[in-house]
Structure formats: C-alpha cells, structure tokens
Amino acid sequence: MTDEAAPPSAVPAGRRAKAATIYDVARAAGVNPSTVSRALSKPGRINVKTEERIQAAARDLNYRLNPMARALPTGRTRTLGLLIADITNPMFFNVVRGAEREATRRGYTLVLAESQESGEREAEAAERVLPSVDGLVLVTSRLADDQIQDLAERGPLVVINREVEGVNSVVPELDPGIEQALAHLAELGHTAIAFLSGPANSWMNRARRESVLANAPSCGMAVAEIGPAAPTLDGGRAAIDAVVASGVTAVLAYNDLMAIGLMRAAQERGLTVPGQLSIIGFDDIFGSDFTSPQLTTVRTPLGRIGEDAVRRALDLIDDTPTAPAATEEPLLTELIVRGSTGSVDG
Amino acid sequence: MTDEAAPPSAVPAGRRAKAATIYDVARAAGVNPSTVSRALSKPGRINVKTEERIQAAARDLNYRLNPMARALPTGRTRTLGLLIADITNPMFFNVVRGAEREATRRGYTLVLAESQESGEREAEAAERVLPSVDGLVLVTSRLADDQIQDLAERGPLVVINREVEGVNSVVPELDPGIEQALAHLAELGHTAIAFLSGPANSWMNRARRESVLANAPSCGMAVAEIGPAAPTLDGGRAAIDAVVASGVTAVLAYNDLMAIGLMRAAQERGLTVPGQLSIIGFDDIFGSDFTSPQLTTVRTPLGRIGEDAVRRALDLIDDTPTAPAATEEPLLTELIVRGSTGSVDG
DNA sequence: GTGATGGTGGCAACCGTTTGCCAATTCTGG
DNA sequence: CCAGAATTGGCAAACGGTTGCCACCATCAC
Secondary structure (H helix, E strand, O other): OOOOOOOOOOOOOOOOOOOOOHHHHHHHHOOOHHHHHHHHHOOOOOOHHHHHHHHHHHHHHOOOOOHHHHHHHHOOOOEEEEEEOOOOOOHHHHHHHHHHHHHHHOOOEEEEEEOOOOHHHHHHHHHHHHHHOOEEEEOOOOOOHHHHHHHHHHOOEEEEOOOOOOOEEEOOEOHHHHHHHHHHHHHOOOOEEEEEOOOOOOHHHHHHHHHHHHHOHHHOOEEEEEOOOOOOHHHHHHOHHHHHHHOOOEEEEOOHHHHHHHHHHHHHOOOOOOOOOEEEEEEOOOOOOOOOOOOEEEEOOHHHHHHHHHHHHHHHHHOOOOOOHHHOOOOEOEEEOOOOOOOOOO | OOOOOOOOOOOOOOOOOOOOOHHHHHHHHOOOHHHHHHHHHOOOOOOHHHHHHHHHHHHHHOOOOOHHHHHHHHOOOOEEEEEEOOOOOOHHHHHHHHHHHHHHHOOOEEEEEEOOOOHHHHHHHHHHHHHHOOEEEEOOOOOOHHHHHHHHHHOOEEEEOOOOOOOEEEOOEOHHHHHHHHHHHHHOOOOEEEEEOOOOOOHHHHHHHHHHHHHOHHHOOEEEEEOOOOOOHHHHHHOHHHHHHHOOOEEEEOOHHHHHHHHHHHHHOOOOOOOOOEEEEEEOOOOOOOOOOOOEEEEOOHHHHHHHHHHHHHHHHHOOOOOOHHHOOOOEOEEEOOOOOOOOOO
16 A cells, blocks of 8 residues: 555546537527627627626536637737756746746746757757747747847747847846845955856856956955856866865855855865855755755845746737836845855964 | 846837748648648658658748647647646656656647645646646645546546556655665664654655555664654754654654754754764755755655656557556665764764 | 559548627617 | 617638548559
C-alpha cells in the first residue's frame, strides 16, 4: 500500500463524451444558435427573458464554450505564451508565479515553453507557440535584438529584464538597491570592492555592472571587475582565486547563485564570511536564506515583474491605451541585509 | 542607459499581418486545398512531384498551419494541461522541467495553471483548461479522490505523487531510498529516530511515513512520530520542541523544506547538526545543498516523474497501448548523503 | 483490346463559434 | 394614428483546416 511501483496497467482513456454545443442549447431554448452566442457573450444585446431561458438551458446541458471554435473566427485565444530560457533557474519561479496570477485574473491562460538556454530553440519555440497565443512574454531571452524586434512585429510582445529598441520591456530600477548596497558596505568600512560579472552578453549583467560602477564613487569606493563567468554556483565558485588576488574586502556578485558559490569556495578555503570577505548577491532567489551565513542580497521584485509584463501584454492585446503610468508603482530593487556582510576585520 | 525606469510609453501592438492559409498555398501550387492538407500531414499520400511543389509553395509563403483551425475538426490540440498546486514549491521546478522536455519531444505544448493550494481553484482551473487540452497532468492535487475520478472520465489524466483508484498515476518507489536512509542512520549508531510528518491529508506524507514505519524495525530502530505540520520551513522550525522532547538522535522529515527549517531551529538553539541531531530530508530540492551542513536527503527523481507522467498522458492520447512496461525504468528514490547526518555524539 | 487495380487529386461537408446584415416587432414622439 | 427609431432575433457567410467519397488516369495482366 505504501509505495508499490506504479502499476504498469494504464487506465484506458475515458471516452470523452462530446460536449454540448450552442446548437444543443439553441434547440433546448427554442432559439437560433446565433442568439445563444449573443446571449452568452454580449450581455444586454438580447431580451432579458430570452437570455435567462438560454442561460438556463446552457446550465442544464452543462454547456462550455469551445475555445478553439471561438478562436477560429475571432483569432483570439485568450492565451499568452511564456518563453523562458531555463526553468531550473530559480529566479523564474517568482516571475512565472506573478505572471500566472495576473493572467488568470484577466481570464487568460499561460502557455509555457522552455528554450533550454539556446537561442535557436527559443526561436523555434516562439514559432511554435506564436500562432496559437495572443501575445508573448520573453523572460530572459537569448535572442538577438533584431530577432526580438521581428517577433514584436508579429504580435504583442513584452520582454523581461532587458531593453530592446522599440519593444515593450519590463525592467526594475536597479539604482535604489545598488545604492543601498554600496552605502551599506561603505558604512561597514569597505573601501575596495569587486563586481563579479555574469555572462558577458547579458543585458542585465551589463546594467548591474554599470550601475555599480556609476554609484560607487559617491560612496568613496573603488570597484574592481572580475569575470565574466557563468551565472551559476560553479561560476561563482571559480572566481575565488581572482577575488583573493584582487585584495578586495567585499564582492557584489551578478546574482545569488554566483554569490552562494563564491561564499562556499571562500569558506572551503578557510576565509570567514563576512569576517574576511563580505558578499552580496542579486535577486533574493529561493534558498538564498538557506546558507550560513544567510545571504545579503539586492532583491528584485520578480513576482511583480512577471505580473507587470503580463499586464502590459494584455493591455496591448485589449488595446487598452497603456494603463495610466500613474497607477503602476515603480519596480524598485531593495537591499535585504542578512548575514553575509559585516565590517572588515581588523 | 543603465537602469532608467521602464519607459511608460508602450509600443503599440504590431499589426499582425494575417498568415498564409492552405488556400494561398493551394493557389500558388495550382492544386486543391485538400491536396495541400494531405501533402503536409499525410506524407506519401500524394505524388512526390506535387508534394514537392506544394512544400516549395508553402516555404515561399512562409506558411504555418493554424493549430486552432486544425483542432476544430480533429478535436486535438497537441496541448497538455499541467495543474500544479503551488509554483513556489521548489519540488515542482524539476517536475515541470521534465514534463516540458518530454512534451516538446513529442511535439506537444504545455499549458500551465496554478491552483494556489486550493481545491476549489484547482477544480476551476481544470474546467478552464480541459476543453482546450488533449490531456491533464495533476501535480500535487488538492482534489478529493472522487473529483479526480470524475476528471479522469472526461479525458486522459495522470496524477503525480498520489494514487487514486482507477486513475493513472506516477509515483516513485519510496522503499529503496528510505531503506538506505534507515540503514545509514543505523550504521551511524542511531537507535531512536523520529518521522516529522507533513500535512495529514497528503497521500505522499502517508506513504512516506508508512514506509519508514515498515522498514525501521528491520534496522533495529524505534520510530517516534511528530506532527503533522505544515510542509514548510516554518512547519519544520516549529517542530523543534517536540523533537527535543522526544529524545531522538535523528529525524527524517517529510520534505527538505521542513528538514531545513528544523535544522535552522536546532542550530539557533545551540544544538549541533549532525553532532547532537542528525537530519534527513526528502526530495533533494534546489537549495538543499546550500545549507551548512549540507542536507542529507532522499532524492526523488522529480524530473523523470514529470517526464513519465507526460509520456503516460501522451500514450493515452495516442492510444499507444501502454508502453511496454519493460522499457520504463523504475523510478527509484535514493539516499544522497551529505553533511547533516553523522554518528551520535558520545 | 479490355477489365481490374492502384495511385492521385478534386469536391464538399463538417468542426463550433462569431458577426454583418436584415426583417419583424415594439416603442416613441408628434 | 402614423412615421421613424430602437429592439430583438434569424440567416448565412466566414474562420482554416480535415477527411470520406468519388472520378480520373495510367498500368498491368490476360
């Protein structure tokens, strides 16, 4: 009873009783199918009494509109494609969650495609889902700018964490969190820090690096640059030599994964964190508080980013003339101080 | 340039140039639309020369089949619904990834719906996606058995991590990993351990607990049961009092999250892990190796579970007469020994 | 030369909605 | 009481494919 191997006997596919159509409802209510269609999708267009009769008939027959049949004449599927580079990257979880939430709120369904970090597969996946979705959200696209622009011409499209000329994008404001992080380190007495770069061709990596470089001087800090390296645990881990060689007392890593990898490597080498090396990550991913010490990090409002991206895409689709900017709260990053930062050891 | 706030000016939705249809292709190739349809989907049915001519025309016009239009007469969407209770639960990542992979491999697309841990929302979501997918995979359903059975009557359905009478399910074999875990603890000298229960109504929790209870005696160990508690960090954290009171030297938690919460609480209370308390988790989720010490855990082959579930669903849909059981390798759990287990302190 | 055979490709119906157009009916106001 | 407007609901044509059925033609064996 506990855990016998899943029995090999598959249960046969249930005969899907074919669903009621508007014709059935029409017959039951004694009206024309077109009237049923209107009763169900254009409230007020027809007489209240007939509408009620139709509603009742539909309920009786347990009628459900066939989305495919509707999509044919209208060209609208009430479906949104979400293209993500790598489901395994924990930063996506929150994005997906926010996206899912906003989509269901507006009656849309999410179609998921993973490109496994490959631009080619991503283009392929985009082609595959494009004809059956009303819009597309690209989460951390590996596509070139012009490919993205082409895609944007073919339908509503929103990119997350990247800016492409002429394409809608949702990007958080990096400066607030980075300023806080730098101020925090300055306060702790650090004067020489390093930015540990992620992938060289990543728009977000460049943005983060530039913000750090731009804001450091005003805190009286010198910034060395280390990397680029893979945005993974191992990428961070491998950077330890360079970090030690650079002689800095604190590191701002491109993302949490690298920060955690670096922390591990430092500890394995006998360095104390934060005693001898302070480390700050980026994103505040799931698990960044599992480490000892817990990771100090610049949180990105991932959930709200996903939500906003979907909202934008849906506004485009519904031709809502761009939600008044006033209602959209800015997407701010914010420093979360935990245990991996401290004052420099005497 | 670095990170100005996302500009409020939305780029207008590109006018989606309407795509070429088989009629366009037919005209270009000088044949009947039905011939185009056959050329494209029934290889060999028509003359090689004409087929080539049609292929060429299709390529020229950049023709793509309209999935919705195809779905109407055939009733098949080449789409699979994935219902998950909570995207945020890290155990889903791997499941989703495996599912996505197998789905694309077979030319299917995944439609995602989250039920936010609510049975009601789950039923709703199922209703919503059901008419537009060819099958359904339930990841950690909050539905009652009979609701699931009803759903199974309406179309191909597979449940993950749960067994329901008469419904296809994919569940890993728990015994191997649990036996290894118990043997491992026995070898380290533990004789009194506890099982920290997750949600009382969870099928998987019951299965794990029963396997532990069933296998412990043969290792000469006494098992106390603690809980039930929420399957979260806090749920694990809150159990520390009960664990201490029970006087056991090792704990097997329902899942990794609880194990990590418990570890944290133990350490905060000055207990050494594994010195005074050994802890084993379940699943080997992302981040379970971020902790200090890294978590020893019984790994569940989450990715393969997702893959298998999709395979099963697709076999059901394609009426493949249940893949010969021989080809399916069993889904075994396996103990991953890391740092959170050790011999009992003198 | 003829009838059977098999390979090709056209015809038209159908899948379940939506929607423009129009006819019939009811409601207005003068 | 009547013309004109507003409601209401039916008709039929899409939307873009699939597929059963049939006709045509070239072979082929006899």
